[in-house]
Amino acid sequence: MVRGRTLANRLLLTSALLALTVGCGFLGWMRQPRELRTNPPVLADLSRFRLMSNGIGGAPPESYFAEAEPYENDAYNLSQGKRLYTWFGCAACHGDGRGAAGPSFLDGWWLYGPEMVSIVASIRDGRPHGMPAFRDRMTIEQIWQLAGYVQTIGAYSAKVAATGRNDGPQTRPSENRAPAVMLFEEGPVGVNPDQGPSP
Amino acid sequence: MTPLDNVADLRDTDLNDVELDRRLASTWATPKGVWGALSTVDHKIIGRRYIITAFVFLALGGILSLAMRLQLAQPEARFIGPDRYNQIFTMHGTNMMFLFAVPVMEAMAVYLVPLMVGTRNIAFPRLNAFSYWMYLAGGLLLWIAFAIDTGPDVGWFADVPLSGPQYAAGKRADIWAQMITFTEVSALAVAVELVVTVFKQRAPGMSLDQIPLFVWSMLVTSFLIIMAMPAIMIASTALILDRLVGTQFFNPAEGGDVLLWQHLFWFFGHPEVYIIFLPAVGMVSTIVATFTRRPVFGYLGMVMALIATGILAFGLWVHHMFVAGLPRLGESFFTASSMAIAIPAGLQIFCWLATIWAGRPVFKTPFLFVIGFMVIFVIGGMTGVMVASVPFDTQVHDTYFVVAHFHYVLVGGAVFPLLGAIYYWFPKITGRMMNETIGRWAFGLIFTGFNLTFFPMHILGLQGMPRRIYTYQPEMPWSGLNMFVSLSAVILAAGFLLFFIDAIRSALSGPVAPANPWCASTLEWATSSPPPAYNFSRMPVVGSLEPLVDNSGALPVASGLFVDRRELVVTSVVGALPEARESSPGDSIWPLWSALATTVLLIWSIFTPWAVVWGSVPLAIALTGWFWPKGTKEDDA
Numbered sequence: 001m002v003r004g005r006t007l008a009n010r011l012l013l014t015s016a017l018l019a020l021t022v023g024c025g026f027l028g029w030m031r032q033p034r035e036l037r038t039n040p041p042v043l044a045d046l047s048r049f050r051l052m053s054n055g056i057g058g059a060p061p062e063s064y065f066a067e068a069e070p071y072e073n074d075a076y077n078l079s080q081g082k083r084l085y086t087w088f089g090c091a092a093c094h095g096d097g098r099g100a101a102g103p104s105f106l107d108g109w110w111l112y113g114p115e116m117v118s119i120v121a122s123i124r125d126g127r128p129h130g131m132p133a134f135r136d137r138m139t140i141e142q143i144w145q146l147a148g149y150v151q152t153i154g155a156y157s158a159k160v161a162a163t164g165r166n167d168g169p170q171t172r173p174s175e176n177r178a179p180a181v182m183l184f185e186e187g188p189v190g191v192n193p194d195q196g197p198s199p
Numbered sequence: 200m201t202p203l204d205n206v207a208d209l210r211d212t213d214l215n216d217v218e219l220d221r222r223l224a225s226t227w228a229t230p231k232g233v234w235g236a237l238s239t240v241d242h243k244i245i246g247r248r249y250i251i252t253a254f255v256f257l258a259l260g261g262i263l264s265l266a267m268r269l270q271l272a273q274p275e276a277r278f279i280g281p282d283r284y285n286q287i288f289t290m291h292g293t294n295m296m297f298l299f300a301v302p303v304m305e306a307m308a309v310y311l312v313p314l315m316v317g318t319r320n321i322a323f324p325r326l327n328a329f330s331y332w333m334y335l336a337g338g339l340l341l342w343i344a345f346a347i348d349t350g351p352d353v354g355w356f357a358d359v360p361l362s363g364p365q366y367a368a369g370k371r372a373d374i375w376a377q378m379i380t381f382t383e384v385s386a387l388a389v390a391v392e393l394v395v396t397v398f399k400q401r402a403p404g405m406s407l408d409q410i411p412l413f414v415w416s417m418l419v420t421s422f423l424i425i426m427a428m429p430a431i432m433i434a435s436t437a438l439i440l441d442r443l444v445g446t447q448f449f450n451p452a453e454g455g456d457v458l459l460w461q462h463l464f465w466f467f468g469h470p471e472v473y474i475i476f477l478p479a480v481g482m483v484s485t486i487v488a489t490f491t492r493r494p495v496f497g498y499l500g501m502v503m504a505l506i507a508t509g510i511l512a513f514g515l516w517v518h519h520m521f522v523a524g525l526p527r528l529g530e531s532f533f534t535a536s537s538m539a540i541a542i543p544a545g546l547q548i549f550c551w552l553a554t555i556w557a558g559r560p561v562f563k564t565p566f567l568f569v570i571g572f573m574v575i576f577v578i579g580g581m582t583g584v585m586v587a588s589v590p591f592d593t594q595v596h597d598t599y600f601v602v603a604h605f606h607y608v609l610v611g612g613a614v615f616p617l618l619g620a621i622y623y624w625f626p627k628i629t630g631r632m633m634n635e636t637i638g639r640w641a642f643g644l645i646f647t648g649f650n651l652t653f654f655p656m657h658i659l660g661l662q663g664m665p666r667r668i669y670t671y672q673p674e675m676p677w678s679g680l681n682m683f684v685s686l687s688a689v690i691l692a693a694g695f696l697l698f699f700i701d702a703i704r705s706a707l708s709g710p711v712a713p714a715n716p717w718c719a720s721t722l723e724w725a726t727s728s729p730p731p732a733y734n735f736s737r738m739p740v741v742g743s744l745e746p747l748v749d750n751s752g753a754l755p756v757a758s759g760l761f762v763d764r765r766e767l768v769v770t771s772v773v774g775a776l777p778e779a780r781e782s783s784p785g786d787s788i789w790p791l792w793s794a795l796a797t798t799v800l801l802i803w804s805i806f807t808p809w810a811v812v813w814g815s816v817p818l819a820i821a822l823t824g825w826f827w828p829k830g831t832k833e834d835d836a
Contacts, residue, residue, distance in 0.1 A: 009233055020339075024346035031348050034282045034369075079368035164364025164442055168452045 034076050038141055042067065046140045049117045055127075058117040071148035072116060075161040081149025082163045084142055088134065090150075096171045097153045102130065105153040106172060114156065119147035211737060212758045220736055222762045227319065227732040229786060238788040240324035241732055245331050246310030247628060252331075253303035256338055258699065260294040263287050265692055272685035274673040284669035285352035286371075290345050292355030293375060296471065297382045298338045300613055301424075304478035305389040307620060308417040310628065312393055314723035314730060315411050317402030317739040319767045320783045322395035323388075325790045325825065330388035332794030337381025340802060344374045351375035354667065356468060357438070359449040359460040364442045373442055373805040376435040380801055383428045390424035393417055401775045402722065403757050403768060405741040411721045412488075412495060415502050416481025419509040420474050426513065427470035434463035444808050461523060465516035473512040475609065477505060479616035480547060483569050486616075486623050487551050489719040490566040491558025494745060497550040504543035504550075511540045521592045530589050537587035544580055548573060563717075564638030568619030571646045575611025579604060582657065597667075600660025606653045618645070618698060625705065626712030630729040633709060637701040641694050648691030655680045655687075720745035725754055738768050741775075764832035782833040789825035796821045 042063055051058040064071075071077050085091065093102030103111055112118040112127070123143045126133035134143060152162060211219050229239040239245065267287055270279040279287065313321045321327050344350050351371045353362040362372040397418045401410065410418075437448040438460070447453035449460050488495045495501060517525065517533040551573065560566065582604040586592045595601060618641075625633045664677045671677055715724035725747055726735050737756035739746065746754060757777065760766045765783040770776060800814030828834050 009236070012233070020343075021346075024343050027347040033348055036280065036282050075368040075370075079366070082365075161369075163368065165445055165450075167360045167363060167365045167450045167457075170445075170447070170450075170453055 034074075035070075043139075043141055046144055049120065051117060051121050055121060056112045056118055057115050058121075060117055069116075071144040072151065073159070073161050075163065077145045078149050078152060078161055079163045080142075081145035081147070082166070084138070084146040085149055086166075088138065088146070090146075093130070098172060105150055108154040108156060110154065114151060114154070116144075116147055116151060119150055120144055123147055123150075209762050210758070211760050211762050214762065216736060219762065220731070223733040223736065224731060226762060226765060229732065234788070235786070237791050238328075238786045240320070240328050240784060240786050240790075242309055242313050242321040242324060242327060243628075243730060243732075243734075245327050246306055249302060249306030249309055249331055249334070250628075252335060252338065253299050253306055254699075254702075256294055256298040257303070258695075259342065260291050260299060261692065261695060263291040263294070265688060267291065268685040268688040270669060271671075271681050273682060274671050274675065274678045276670055279669060281669045282352065285667075286345060286348075286350035288667055289351045289354055289375070290341070293341065293351065293378070295609075296355055296475075297379065298334075298341065300475040300609065301386055301471070302334055302382065303617060304417075304420065304475060304613070305386060305393075307482070307617075307624075308393055308413075308420075308478065309389060311624065311723060312396055312414055312417055313400070314627075314726070314734055315414050315721050316397060316400060316405060317722045317725075317735060317741065318396065318400040319734045319738075320765070321392050322400055323392045323784075325784050325787050326388045327392055328787075329790035329794050330385035330392075332791055333381050333388070333797065334385040336794060336798040337378050337385070340374060340381065340798075341378045344371070349374060351378075356464050358464075359438065359441075359457055362438060363449055367442075370805055373439055376438045376442075377801050377805055379431060379435040381798075383432050384797070386424050387428050390421035390428075393421040394425070397421075398772045399769050400767060401770050402739045402741045403770055403775055403777045405770075405775045407773050407775075408498070409741060409744045411481075411744075412484035412498070412501055412505075413478075413481035413721075416477045416484070416505055419505045420477045423470045423474050423477070423509050423512060427467045427474065430463050431467035434460060434467070437463075439804070443805075458520075458523060458525075461520050462516070465519040466513070468519065469516040470512040472608070473508055475613045477508060479572070479613045480505065482616040482620040482623075483551065483572060485719075485721065486565045486569050486619050487554050489623070489717050490561045490563060490569075491555050492561070492718075493554065493558040494720075495550060496553040496557060497546075498744065500546060501550055504546045507543040508540060511536060511543070515540060518587055518592070521589050522596045534587050534589055538584055541580060541584055548577065563622075564633070564635055564642060565619040565623035565717075567639065567642045568615050568622065571642065572611060572615035572619070575607055575615060575646075575649065579607030579609075579611050583608060595660050597665055598660035599656040599664045599666060602666055603653050603656035603660060606656070610649060610653075615645075618642075621702065623717065624723075625702070626716050627723055627728050627730070629706045629709070630712055630727075631705050631709035632712045632716060633705040634701050637697060641697040641701060644690055644694030644697060646694075648687055648689075648694050651687035652684055652691050655684050659684075715747065720748040722746055761832075785831055785833055787825065787829075789821060793818065793821040793825055 045061045045063040048061045049058060049064075060069075071081070093100055094105060097106040098104050099106075103109070110118070112122060120143055122131060123138070123146055124133065124135050124140070138146070149163065152159065209222070211223075214222065227241070229235050229241050229244060236244075266279060267284070270276050270284060309321060309327060313319070341350070349369065349371055351357070351374055353367055353372050353375060357372060357375055360366055362375070397410070397414055437446070440446040441448050441450070441455075447455040449455045449457055451457055484495050484501060515533055515536045517529060518537045521530055521533075551569075562570075582600070586595065586601065586604055622633055622638055625631070659677055659680050662676055662680075664671065664675070664681075671681075712728045714727050716728075717724075722739055722741070723730075725739060735756075737758055738760065740755040740757050742755070757768065760768070760780055765785055766780050767783050768777055769779045769781045771778055796814070796818040800810055800818055803810030803814050
């Protein structure tokens with residue numbers, strides 16, 4: 001009797017451990033790994049997004065969805081984008097995200113829409129009225145990382161993945177705050193006259 | 200039914216030995232079944248669990264180190280990528296320091312100290328159960344996070360700003376910081392229990408100058424834990440706050456301080472080395488005394504050296520920060536204090552040598568591990584004096600020289616004595632002997648493998664190979680030695696494998712051990728192997744440092760304790776004069792519920808600060824249940 005119970009206990013413990021191991025393995029296999037060197041074919045595909053003829057909106061490459069939209073949902077890529085924001089001098093025109101010579105991101109007003117491809121196209125190809133093209137200065141992956149970060153600055157909905165604050169002066173709400181839509185009672189209606197030139 | 204059942208408040212004075220053992224067993228034994236196993240507060244069962252869990256973590260950490268050696272065996276290897284490698288070296292260090300080295304030393308103490316001071320259970324036994332569950336939860340948190348590719352990747356000391364909000368993306372650093380909280384809570388709990396056990400629960404007559412050296416070393420270690428661990432808990436909490444709620448503790452632009460992290464971490468981190476080393480010193484003293492058939496030379500000097508090490512341990516943390524850019528004068532001071540700690544360490548080494556010189560050494564496996572400890576630890580101590588010098592440290596900082604140094608100190612200074620201690624106390628814990636032949640083989644393989652693995656790392660470091668690189672170019676002059684080191688690591692791993700096989704095999708089917716197989720002199724050998732749930736049938740009375748030698752066969756005992764409730768003797772701090780009969784809490788499931796509630800709170804708080812508010816509700820309920828009077832006889836006293 002006692003022996004039977006010990007055996008049952010052992011079986012219980014073993015199966016619990018086994019379930020834990022298998023569960024962890026499965027979760028680990030499901031999660032997207034942090035890519036420090038992305039697969040070259042996947043990288044090359046990042047340039048093949050399709051833009052609408054007016055330059056606003058479009059479709060990312062199929063492989064982007066196959067990879068579960070890493071530049072929007074992955075904290076590592078977002079934080080890389082944040083570093084690129086500093087390194088490539090975005091702050092010179094866009095300030096800390098509130099805008100200066102260039103438009104603000106923080107207020108949630110998107111001149112070319114909030115889609116990733118629009119932001120990627122803006123960075124890669126430049127835009128009228130002063131936005132330079134970074135095509136020859138950044139790799140396409142860096143452009144996607146930066147675009148993902150810029151999008152979170154003025155995001156409309158909360159995300160699980162977010163960058164942390166910088167070790168610098170804190171001049172505005174951090175990116176992992178409540179989304180930009182909460183800053184506006186009515187939401188965006190028409191073009192904001194303070195936003196600089198319209199498209 | 201015997202007539203004695205009707206006697207209210209039955210005491211051990213009224214009973215013969217057989218009847219006494221029967222009644223004590225029914226009072227103290229842990230009930231069978233899952234519920235009994237989950238609610239037990241027996242220090243021997245919890246200590247055993249602690250030891251086994253810690254050795255499982257040792258094996259896991261060892262597997263990680265083999266993976267790293269496989270990757271580094273040749274230049275430009277493709278076995279592990281850079282991101283995974285960062286996680287692996289962080290996991291290896293964190294696991295070995297926080298989940299193996301400190302807990303396993305405390306685990307040995309949880310098992311042995313109550314036996315060595317001749318009492319029936321550790322002080323605060325429910326806190327003891329709670330501390331084990333916290334430790335287990337912390338270990339699972341870290342390893343499950345690693346399994347799902349969220350393992351920390353910021354190094355085992357997680358320096359800011361690399362572990363701060365700007366550079367450590369995701370939840371990896373938060374998991375590291377919260378794992379710290381788990382293990383520190385458990386370590387602090389055990390430290391408090393040990394201090395109280397040693398001060399207030401010693402056998403009558405065991406005055407302070409008659410406690411075994413292992414108990415002294417655990418007492419000093421416990422004080423080190425109590426004073427050092429709060430620093431790291433503050434640091435890791437500040438890190439989590441910086442990362443989660445936007446505080447600026449480590450952000451200089453907003454009035455924080457980057458170096459604050461290093462000061463807080465190493466104010467804990469250096470005493471941590473002695474938290475690991477001092478218990479090992481106690482184990483060595485115990486083993487040396489037993490296997491040379493004489494007491495350790497210079498008992499007073501040994502105790503003073505323990506205390507001096509403990510005090511000096513808090514005065515040299517800055518030598519981990521020599522390249523952080525601190526004032527010259529400060530660096531010189533900490534060079535001097537770092538070299539000064541070689542004095543008490545050297546004193547201990549010479550006392551052991553004198554003991555061996557004057558005794559009649561018997562070279563059994565535990566003693567072999569002690570000899571191995573002395574050789575390796577002295578080499579590690581000498582490179583320690585080298586890196587205590589600022590110019591030299593500046594040269595070898597963050598190279599493999601440092602890796603070699605601290606493996607010599609930590610593996611030599613703690614793991615060798617620990618393995619010796621396992622061979623030594625295995626018969627007491629399991630009631631079975633380990634195999635002497637396999638033990639000698641295991642020692643030979645581990646000693647050879649260790650030196651062949653880690654000595655060349657000194658040379659690699661002097662050749663400029665940095666720590667924490669996941670690969671290196673073929674042009675570097677490191678590939679030959681790295682291949683040699685990796686092959687030697689296989690020998691080391693084979694030694695550990697042999698040890699694990701021997702331990703498991705002996706626990707299942709080793710020869711049955713007598714009560715005192717080594718003819719040792721301390722109290723834990725006065726009871727059967729393994730000890731009964733109540734440790735001693737009657738409370739021993741001690742009049743000398745070596746109670747089992749000086750009383751040839753018959754140990755004087757005290758009597759007058761109740762047998763129908765868990766009761767033990769409380770004695771005075773210095774002279775161990777009996778002061779009172781004190782009841783000892785019985786089994787309870789509430790420590791487990793409390794640990795689960797704390798676990799939920801701590802893990803939840805990685806994601807939202809509101810977890811501290813809402814998570815405290817179940818914790819408060821669990822603690823209320825824990826402390827609610829249950830109407831047992833133990834509550835009366």
